[in-house]
């Protein structure tokens with residue numbers, strides 16, 4: 001019944017008579033059909049999903065709460081839908097839409113203005129930020145695969161294996177366990193490369209004394225997961241252990257403070273300020289975390305620039321790090337669900353101290 005929320009939205013807007021949604025994730029979110037192409041047209045009464053012959057049979061079965069229509073003359077069909085509901089202004093969801101698409105849709109309409117305001121997008125973003133029970137279950141199942149993957153890959157971390165081989169082994173295992181695909185290119189780095197927050201795996205071989213940073217995520221049942229662990233190969237220095245402990249404490253400080261009503265900004269500040277007060281000032285450059293769901297990066301973000309207030313049903317990654325150029329880096333990333341009074345941490349992999357494997 002998610003379409004109803006769009007219909008209600010339109011009925012509460014004086015300036016918008018209908019909406020066009022092109023982005024794959026938003027389209028899927030509202031009509032439950034997974035296609036790489038299609039148009040969702042919603043007016044104040046009902047919704048129409050326009051798809052081509054590749055998807056028509058599937059969508060007639062899978063799509064919920066909308067009229068599924070075969071695309072024949074796209075231009076004419078869009079114009080007719082706008083005219084039938086006497087729309088003067090149509091707002092287009094421009095997230096994931098090119099300028100070219102926007103111009104094309106504008107040219108389809110006669111006597112109807114196509115808007116590119118942020119009103120529709122922000123309403124959709126706000127709705128998607130609050131996950132329902134089934135979404136939480138899917139994210140948990142997706143994260144569960146990562147916890148299995150981490151246990152699996154620990155067995156393969158040893159001197160002489162390359163970063164790339166570890167990344168490939170991990171991906172292959174996760175696919176075997178049922179992941180639809182990876183949510184992003186895995187980050188598997190070692191030694192001084194761990195000081196790059198988003199380094200890419202190479203044929204570099206692991207050595208005793210290296211830290212290994214593994215940041216990975218998959219899509220399961222259309223929902224993303226994302227986690228990071230940093231471990232040591234065979235031995236760890238006191239400095240590596242100290243930095244690990246600091247990052248872990250910064251993460252715990254933030255996780256313990258997350259609850260409905262707090263601002264995203266203040267959670268970011270808690271972890272950031274804690275690390276700034278340490279001997280490793282200025283070594284944490286990126287945001288503390290992001291939301292995830294159908295996409296691996298969704299809003300709200302736990303960042304110093306965010307103006308969002310935390311709500312029950314939000315999902316956040318919490319991923320502080322310390323990066324020491326030319327030496328090593330440590331990042332620890334968990335995913336938490338916001339409950340009535342705090343959070344539920346769904347990342348179960350061990351993190352209490354720097355693992356030496």
Ligand SMILES: [Mn+2]
Pocket residue numbers: 226227290317319333
């Ligand atoms: Mn992340």
